[in-house]
Amino acid sequence: MSSQVLVTGGVGYIGTHTLVALQEVGYDVIVVDNLCNSSAVALQRVETISGKPVCFYRGDILDRALLNRVFAENQIFAVIHFAGLKAVSESLRKPIEYYQNNIIGSLVLLDAMRASGVKRFVFSSSATVYGSEAPVPYVETLQTGNTTNPYGTSKWMVEQVLQDTAAADSEFAIALLRYFNPVGAHPSGLIGEDPQGIPNNLLPYIAQVAVGKREELSVFGDDYPTPDGTCLRDYVHVVDLAQGHVRALEWLVGRTGAEAFNLGAGRGISVLEIVRAFEHATGVSVPFRVVSRREGDLPAFWADTFKAKQELGWVANLGLEEMMVDTWRWQNANPQGYQAVDTGK
Ligand code: NAD
Numbered sequence: 498m499s500s501q502v503l504v505t506g507g508v509g510y511i512g513t514h515t516l517v518a519l520q521e522v523g524y525d526v527i528v529v530d531n532l533c534n535s536s537a538v539a540l541q542r543v544e545t546i547s548g549k550p551v552c553f554y555r556g557d558i559l560d561r562a563l564l565n566r567v568f569a570e571n572q573i574f575a576v577i578h579f580a581g582l583k584a585v586s587e588s589l590r591k592p593i594e595y596y597q598n599n600i601i602g603s604l605v606l607l608d609a610m611r612a613s614g615v616k617r618f619v620f621s622s623s624a625t626v627y628g629s630e631a632p633v634p635y636v637e638t639l640q641t642g643n644t645t646n647p648y649g650t651s652k653w654m655v656e657q658v659l660q661d662t663a664a665a666d667s668e669f670a671i672a673l674l675r676y677f678n679p680v681g682a683h684p685s686g687l688i689g690e691d692p693q694g695i696p697n698n699l700l701p702y703i704a705q706v707a708v709g710k711r712e713e714l715s716v717f718g719d720d721y722p723t724p725d726g727t728c729l730r731d732y733v734h735v736v737d738l739a740q741g742h743v744r745a746l747e748w749l750v751g752r753t754g755a756e757a758f759n760l761g762a763g764r765g766i767s768v769l770e771i772v773r774a775f776e777h778a779t780g781v782s783v784p785f786r787v788v789s790r791r792e793g794d795l796p797a798f799w800a801d802t803f804k805a806k807q808e809l810g811w812v813a814n815l816g817l818e819e820m821m822v823d824t825w826r827w828q829n830a831n832p833q834g835y836q837a838v839d840t841g842k
């Protein structure tokens with residue numbers, strides 16, 4: 498069997514960590530990425546960590562001719578599909594771009610896969626598909642939907658497309674990986690999350706406050722029905738998440754159909770607990786101010802992790818301490834992200 502895996506969006510945050518995990522166990526990786534939210538420097542860093550080359554096609558998943566070429570030039574065993582746009586608030590302002598990239602992009606990719614007979618697929622889904630009404634912990638058997646923004650709806654819709662595809666063509670084997678809140682960075686400090694502009698997500702914002710790029714953290718609401726009044730989320734280390742993709746690839750072999758798996762640590766941590774954990778792990782203080790709630794935030798959610806453990810043999814091993822230390826190591830070593838070394842190529 499071929500050992501080549503096509504990774505769309507492989508230059509991004511979760512993609513780069515997954516490339517390293519794949520190379521560590523002997524897969525050859527082929528990346529298609531248009532660099533709309535990433536820097537090619539990240540791929541050089543992946544090669545430094547693994548000591549192995551990455552085959553890179555710079556281009557768009559909407560470009561069917563490019564995808565045809567990628568499938569023709571390689572013996573691809575499976576596809577891991579990260580490419581897409583991911584900012585919730587931006588998706589409310591730019592729904593067409595989000596549906597175009599996330600839905601049409603996935604359709605073009607799937608059609609190219611079908612045409613070339615590659616039928617193992619791992620999809621980057623999100624806990625957001627459980628919508629705004631689901632009881633916690635989120636379990637895979639819950640009905641999905643009730644999404645509240647175009648980003649979430651695009652993930653939900655692609656899940657439906659993939660379920661229907663697997664039902665119609667029994668050669669397809671598909672894993673829908675529903676990530677909870679990915680944080681942290683590779684322990685080398687060479688790759689990590691590199692948001693453009695003001696970070697939307699909690700950990701990148703805290704890291705930028707700690708490194709002196711931003712004055713203070715705004716804590717969005719302390720009047721939620723939770724133990725300390727701030728929201729609870731299920732933070733999962735990106736290195737664990739990357740391993741989840743390796744397990745999913747192994748799981749796909751010899752299977753058919755589509756199955757969803759939660760990838761989370763299985764417990765809710767509050768915003769204030771994260772601030773304290775960061776300060777404790779790094780010794781750096783994080784000034785914060787409580788402000789009003791952010792529209793669209795849910796009070797609390799975390800994963801039921803039984804299915805991923807039972808079927809994929811995957812659990813999140815790394816704890817809060819590693820999440821904080823690794824975030825800080827990356828941020829400290831790369832205060833401007835990849836930008837300082839990016840020559841624009
Ligand atoms: P990211 O933005 O760092 O990586 C996405 C990569 O895809 C980028 O390198 C970008 O340049 C590329 N890309 C985007 N559109 C493309 C296109 N049309 N053609 C080719 N390349 C394209 O994001 P990430 O955090 O690594 O997330 C990866 C996937 O996981 C996304 O699909 C995201 O929606 C999903 N996800 C992320 C999170 C999270 O918190 N990071 C949570 C749940 C799900």
Ligand code: UD1
Binds near residue numbers: 699716729794
């Ligand atoms: C967000 C997305 C979600 C996506 C997830 C990926 C929204 C509404 N949801 O989820 O679709 O799958 O990222 O990780 O954007 N917080 C602050 N101050 C900040 C930033 C965040 O207090 O400056 C709080 C938030 O209110 C939330 C928690 O920190 O309670 C985590 O926020 P964030 O990292 O943005 O993740 P989610 O909101 O869970």
